[in-house]
Amino acid sequence: MAADAYLPQGMELDRSERIHYGTQVRLSQTALKGREKCVTVGVQLKSRGKQESFTCAQSLDELAALAETAGMQLVGTVMQALDAPIASTYIGSGKVSEILSVLQGTGAKTVIFDDELSPAQQRNLERCFGGEAKGIKVIDRTALILDIFAQHAMTREGKLQVELAIYNYRLPRLTRMWKHLERQSGAGGVGLRGPGETQLEVDRRLIEKKLTYLKRQIDAIKTHRTRQRSARKRLGVPLVAIVGYTNAGKSSIFNALSSAHVMAEDMLFATLDTKTSIAELPGSLRLQPNILLTDTVGFISKLPTNLVAAFRSTLEEVAEADVLVHVIDASNPCRELQRKTVDRILAEILDGEQKPQVLVYNKADLLSVEDQRVVRAQFVKKQGDTQQVLVSAKTHSGLEDCFFALEQALRDLMMPVDFLIPFDQGQLVTEVHERGIVEKMEHRSAGTFLECSVPADLAFRLKAYRLDYVEGEDEDEDAPGAHDVGDVVEDERYWKQLAKKRPVL
Numbered sequence: 001m002a003a004d005a006y007l008p009q010g011m012e013l014d015r016s017e018r019i020h021y022g023t024q025v026r027l028s029q030t031a032l033k034g035r036e037k038c039v040t041v042g043v044q045l046k047s048r049g050k051q052e053s054f055t056c057a058q059s060l061d062e063l064a065a066l067a068e069t070a071g072m073q074l075v076g077t078v079m080q081a082l083d084a085p086i087a088s089t090y091i092g093s094g095k096v097s098e099i100l101s102v103l104q105g106t107g108a109k110t111v112i113f114d115d116e117l118s119p120a121q122q123r124n125l126e127r128c129f130g131g132e133a134k135g136i137k138v139i140d141r142t143a144l145i146l147d148i149f150a151q152h153a154m155t156r157e158g159k160l161q162v163e164l165a166i167y168n169y170r171l172p173r174l175t176r177m178w179k180h181l182e183r184q185s186g187a188g189g190v191g192l193r194g195p196g197e198t199q200l201e202v203d204r205r206l207i208e209k210k211l212t213y214l215k216r217q218i219d220a221i222k223t224h225r226t227r228q229r230s231a232r233k234r235l236g237v238p239l240v241a242i243v244g245y246t247n248a249g250k251s252s253i254f255n256a257l258s259s260a261h262v263m264a265e266d267m268l269f270a271t272l273d274t275k276t277s278i279a280e281l282p283g284s285l286r287l288q289p290n291i292l293l294t295d296t297v298g299f300i301s302k303l304p305t306n307l308v309a310a311f312r313s314t315l316e317e318v319a320e321a322d323v324l325v326h327v328i329d330a331s332n333p334c335r336e337l338q339r340k341t342v343d344r345i346l347a348e349i350l351d352g353e354q355k356p357q358v359l360v361y362n363k364a365d366l367l368s369v370e371d372q373r374v375v376r377a378q379f380v381k382k383q384g385d386t387q388q389v390l391v392s393a394k395t396h397s398g399l400e401d402c403f404f405a406l407e408q409a410l411r412d413l414m415m416p417v418d419f420l421i422p423f424d425q426g427q428l429v430t431e432v433h434e435r436g437i438v439e440k441m442e443h444r445s446a447g448t449f450l451e452c453s454v455p456a457d458l459a460f461r462l463k464a465y466r467l468d469y470v471e472g473e474d475e476d477e478d479a480p481g482a483h484d485v486g487d488v489v490e491d492e493r494y495w496k497q498l499a500k501k502r503p504v505l
């Protein structure tokens with residue numbers, strides 16, 4: 001079955017119809033009228049039990065919020081504990097019968113599995129539940145997330161990215177389905193292919209063509225964005241990306257820090273388009289005040305990597321950022337699991353590279369004084385020099401702490417250097433003042449002496465004027481622009497290593 005066929009009709013929700021239940025979306029009875037009914041199914045795998053991950057019940061709770069966000073009404077939930085999934089139907093035959101009676105009793109026609117199903121499992125289950133004749137659909141968590149993406153994408157790029165993700169999801173399923181049919185009919189051959197197979201083959205080719213087209217379109221936008229980003233970098237403005245679990249309050253923090261007005265909604269995956277805005281730091285650490293802040297797409301547990309990969313603009317912003325602001329919903333009982341999930345996805349997309357993070361525990365206004373104390377107590381346990389703050393994007397409490405933590409993280413990226421800049425290079429002294437922190441300035445006979453901390457790219461560009469510079473110490477013959485003192489060092493790897501004060505390999 002094609003992924004498109006999974007997509008339920010998008011249904012607009014009136015704000016007044018939303019009632020808040022903790023931080024999860026719950027709908028009133030009037031809002032539920034006419035919605036597509038669904039039943040969710042979760043499996044607690046014993047192999048998964050030992051890992052530190054969401055329990056089956058927690059994951060199903062999240063699946064319920066996803067189903068509601070997609071415009072469905074949850075009428076039943078079925079759970080099973082298994083050593084391993086059953087090959088043909090994922091769950092045991094007893095559970096299949098149980099679900100069948102829930103479907104018959106409630107009139108629901110959609111069954112949503114919390115785990116990814118193979119195409120064969122999906123087909124077998126659909127057949128067990130009455131098949132297409134009865135209008136039964138069996139979908140998995142990925143298809144549900146794709147559906148929400150399809151409903152929420154706004155910009156052209158967002159829509160292209162979602163389309164790419166949907167076709168990526170469809171292709172392996174179609175291909176496998178096609179192979180399966182080929183085997184059934186005795187391995188193809190002229191005149192032996194049934195009409196179904198021919199159609200699938202055509203579908204597969206169409207999808208491949210569509211994928212190429214979409215990738216090309218996205219690449220064109222990407223080129224434009226890369227140009228914009230290098231222009232930003234030339235200005236020397238630090239890049240800060242806001243990342244985090246879906247619904248943690250990233251867009252709200254983005255708005256609070258930058259006075260922008262992006263949509264912040266109590267729904268999962270409200271943001272599917274990255275947005276960048278200029279923000280001004282209060283300057284308590286005498287840093288240059290302007291930073292570029294980017295709001296990104298949220299992450300979620302069990303999000304397939306190729307689905308994350310579809311959101312290239314998010315990936316690029318994260319990869320390019322000097323500092324990540326990791327927003328966590330402090331009021332969510334699963335906050336630590338959500339934080340770890342985000343860290344896991346970040347490690348995957350950054351290929352193990354560590355970026356300085358500011359952990360922003362948000363929604364403090366929803367916590368009791370005692371719970372705030374518990375959250376703060378957890379700060380102490382974290383290792384390293386990660387900055388951690390407890391804030392409320394709603395009431396703006398703790399926002400100064402957040403700014404300060406961000407300044408601290410950006411300051412940590414600076415290199416302490418001593419310059420002696422000739423008097424005829426006065427504009428460089430101004431630039432050091434603008435982009436760095438000057439501790440001491442003296443007018444000497446050979447020029448202006450500056451004891452300061454500056455961003456690594458500036459330290460490198462002005463190395464000819466550094467008094468503390470030892471030839472070869474942080475020089476890389478292969479680094480592009482290494483000898484062009486007047487040019488911005490374009491090579492990212494080189495720049496990042498310098499920024500981390502690590503020797504260049």
Ligand SMILES: Nc1nc2c(ncn2[C@@H]2O[C@H](COP(=O)(O)OP(=O)(O)OP(=O)(O)O)[C@@H](O)[C@H]2O)c(=O)[nH]1
Pocket residue numbers: 244245246247248249250251252253263264265266267268269270271272297298299362363364365366391392393394395
């Ligand atoms: N009470 C309270 N609610 C908040 C706070 N920050 C955000 N929210 C609410 O939490 C919900 C999600 O906020 P968003 O800013 O859209 O979250 P997000 O992380 O951008 O979500 P996605 O883009 O969907 O991943 C909205 O209903 C916000 O009003 C806060 O500090 N306190």
Ligand SMILES: [Mg+2]
Pocket residue numbers: 250251252263264270271296
């Ligand atoms: Mg958002």
